[in-house]
Amino acid sequence: HDLFGVLGRPAGHSLSPAMMQAAFDVLGLKAYYLALEADDLAEALAALDAVGFRGLSVTVPFKQEAMKLCVHVDAAAQRIGAVNTLRRTQGGWEGRNTDWLGAVRALERQLSLQGVTALVFGAGGAARGVVYGLTEAGAHVVITNRTEDRARELAAALPCSWVPMESFHRVKPQVVVQTTSAGMSGRPYAFRVPQNFFTPQMVVMDIVYSPLETPFLRQAKAAGARVVDGLEMLLYQGIEQFSWWLNRPAPEAAMRQALRRAAH
Ligand code: ATR
Structure with missing residues (x-):
């Protein structure tokens, strides 16, 4: 199974697991999306790299700090000063911003x-x-x-x-x-x-x-x-994450439905 997750403090209230797991499931992918609460971001990223996580969503309070721990960060994230999406590469985590x-x-x-x-x-x-x-x-x-x-x-x-x-x-x-x-x-x-x-x-x-x-x-x-409403921005930043991680289009309707259900 491929492993993905959202990393924050706290992370438990995040709607990303519901949205992303629904996307994996509707496409029949063998992948899990977990909510991960970290204390020390550098330690957590090293551990998740070692375990083989393929992609991470980064949320409060780590979006600025995560940028410094990436081997590469795209130009938009650099201008914004924050990354919200990480992808594992041979050399370490690559960072991007999909919020914008x-x-x-x-x-x-x-x-x-x-x-x-x-x-x-x-x-x-x-x-x-x-x-x-x-x-x-x-x-x-x-x-x-x-x-x-x-x-x-x-x-x-x-x-x-x-x-x-x-x-x-x-x-x-x-x-x-x-x-x-x-x-x-x-x-x-x-x-x-x-x-x-x-x-x-x-x-x-x-x-x-x-x-x-x-x-x-x-x-x-x-x-x-x-x-x-705010779920639409959350949905589309998640759609961008999905296609960056998996190199294929995201199942928009299933993701929207899962998000709206989880928000109620
Ligand atoms: P985030 O990263 O979520 O944007 P932030 O950097 O702490 O969080 O920024 C919070 C924003 O909400 C700021 O623009 C803040 O205004 P100040 O710069 O004056 O603090 C704004 N904000 C917070 N509470 C607010 C309130 N009750 N009314 C209006 N603006 C508020």
Whole structure:
């Protein structure tokens, strides 16, 4: 059997095992996908290499550190400053980032990103991947963040501009992405979205998927916007991982169904 897994701390709550195992099973592959909780990332990676794991998904808090432990990292991951996917090679672990591709593919099911204005809430690690993806896809990105210094830093590192939270409502975006950790059960937003901000012409995505319908998405939906929940980005980053590990197309429908079932 081939071994794959998600490495995090914690790892038990991850939805990746459900999604990936469903993909292996529907294709009849002899492969297992496990949730792996690590204390020391370097030790864990050495051990999993020795045991013969073929691929790993890397999650919080290891995405930055994993980059330093790879023998090769692709250009996107280097720009983003994080890897979320590892593949075993003769010489060690090779790293890649599929989060940005997941964001782009989830949004491009709704509209072409070429030339659109996109507003991104947040300036953390998740925002870096989303901003990189949006700019790669040809969007003009404006970010806004509670802590202005972090917005300024991100705008200096990646090609985007930033606005203070008091004035994001003056941006007239076609795409809005919420990348902050607010909106998770019981975590209030440090910003308020004015009643007339969302429009039916907008596509609005939230990367939070617990709950599936965040207050942010609920407000966007009530205003008639097209909404994309956090499971779609998770799905498409996983589809990219699958095809990189196994060199074949991923079974999208089975993966989506397994994810949605696991999230309930
Ligand atoms: P991640 O890697 O998941 O993005 P992070 O790097 O800690 O995590 O970033 C969290 C993001 O969520 C930041 O943009 C943070 O804003 P600050 O830079 O001001 O801390 C944002 N965030 C966290 N809680 C928030 C809240 N209640 N309202 C708005 N933004 C919040």
